[in-house]
Structure formats: C-alpha cells, structure tokens
Amino acid sequence: MTAKISYDDVEVGTELPAQSFGVTRADLVRYAGASGDFNPIHWNERFAKEVGLPDVIAHGMFTMAEAIRVVTDWTGDPGAVVEYGVRFTKPVVVPDDGTGATIEVTAKIGAKLDDHTVRVDLTAMSAGQKVLGMSRAVVRLA
Template identity: 80%
Template sequence: MAIDYDEVEVGTELPAQSFPVTRDTLVRYAGASGDFNPIHWNEKFALEVGLPDVIAHGMFTMAEAIRVVTDWVGDPAAVVEYGVRFTRPVPVPNDGVGAVVEVSAKVAKKLDDRRVQVDLLATTGGQKVLGMSRAVVRLG
C-alpha cells in the first residue's frame, strides 16, 4: 500500500528499528561488498590504528539506516536521494552480542512533485553515528 503524500504531515515519525551488528555480520558484509579492510575484522589491527575495536563498515551502517525509510514507504525505488556524514564509528566487540544500531526518522519537509524529506537519526550506545542523514522520498 502506497503512502499518500496528501496524508503525510511534517513531523510524522516513521517506525523506529534496531539493527544488531555482530562480527559475523561484518564478515558477511565484507564478502558481499568486497571491502576486506582489516579494521572491519582484525581486532589487533583496529586497535593498532587507534580505533576502539573492530568497526562496522560505514556503508553497511548507512544501508541499515535507510531500511527504516524503505520499510515505511514500501518501495526502495521511492528513495530518490540519500546522503549521510559518517560522524562516529560503530565498534563491534567480539563478545557474542556485538553492537546495535538504533534508527529513528521523521518527515522534516514536504517538497514539490509529491516528495518529502526524511531526516534520520542513527545511534549506537547512545552516540550518534550518522550526521546530516537525509533521504528524499517520492510518495504516491
């Protein structure tokens, strides 16, 4: 069911979601993306270069965040623009639990041509990990 542009108001909150991230998740993402940078899987290397632990791929974090929007709108092709700034890494400890990325979003502006701007907030451990996270979505 498409979301009707005329029924959406500025301030509409999208359903928030939590995305678990484990070391296994990172290995699978590395295989799918071809990004085998050791900061994403080698704890010793990550610590040596000054990171707090192995960290999630920025593009993985970005992809998980936009799922809140695509799940809400029901059609990934409705997202016509999306951008973020990477503000803080997502450390993923090797403790069997990993990390959780929490994502919330709300309609920030109604634009022309049946489009809306959605602002997203992505955090882990109470710390913001994506800044200027915005999507433009074309609604029905």
C-alpha cells in the same frame, strides 16, 4: 517507482516507526564478502586497535544501509528513495562478545517538497552516540 503512502497523508514532523538493528562480527564478514571491502579495521581487532580505534568497526556503508531500512520499510518500495546521503560522525564499534552492537534508527518527515516528494531526516545511534550526521533521504510518495 512510487511509495504506497500518500503525500497528502503525511505532515512535517510525522515520525516513522523506529527500528533497531543488531550487528555482529559475522555480519561484518558477510558484508565484506558482498562488498569486497576487506579492510582489516572491520574484522581484525589487533589491527583496529593499532590504528587507534577502540575495536573492530562496522563498515560505514553497512551502517548507512541499515539506517535507510527504516525508510524503505515505511514506504514498502525501496525504489521510492530518490536521494540519500549521510555524514559519518562516529564508528559503530562491534565487540567480539557474542552480542555485537546495536544501531538504533529514528526518522521523521523533515519537509514536504515539490512533485510528491518528502525529505526524511534520520537519526542513527549506537552505544549512546550519534553515528550518522546529516542523514537525509528524499522519497517520492503517491
């Protein structure tokens, strides 16, 4: 599929609308059920701390999925994403305080490639720390 945004209308450096995503312990339980990833570091505070984490942490794939929403919301077509990859640099710590955590995502066009595709460079932050590194998507535009 192809995004509704024209390749000719974007330039390197064009910023996509930034977004923030809340993450609660309830979100992690729902994600665990959907993904089948019931690792206790994602729901058991005592266990997470015993293995050296500061608290329960969000699933890496959950964090990755939230970040790409900036791109799919911008394109209006999730099928326009032809490639996506990240490095997990820091965990998203999700306290049991009724508020949880926030993932803040910014993105910009990093390069115009061949065949009406662009590379989108994403930055995902939580609690003032970069949680995804080398976060890049290749997107096919109209």
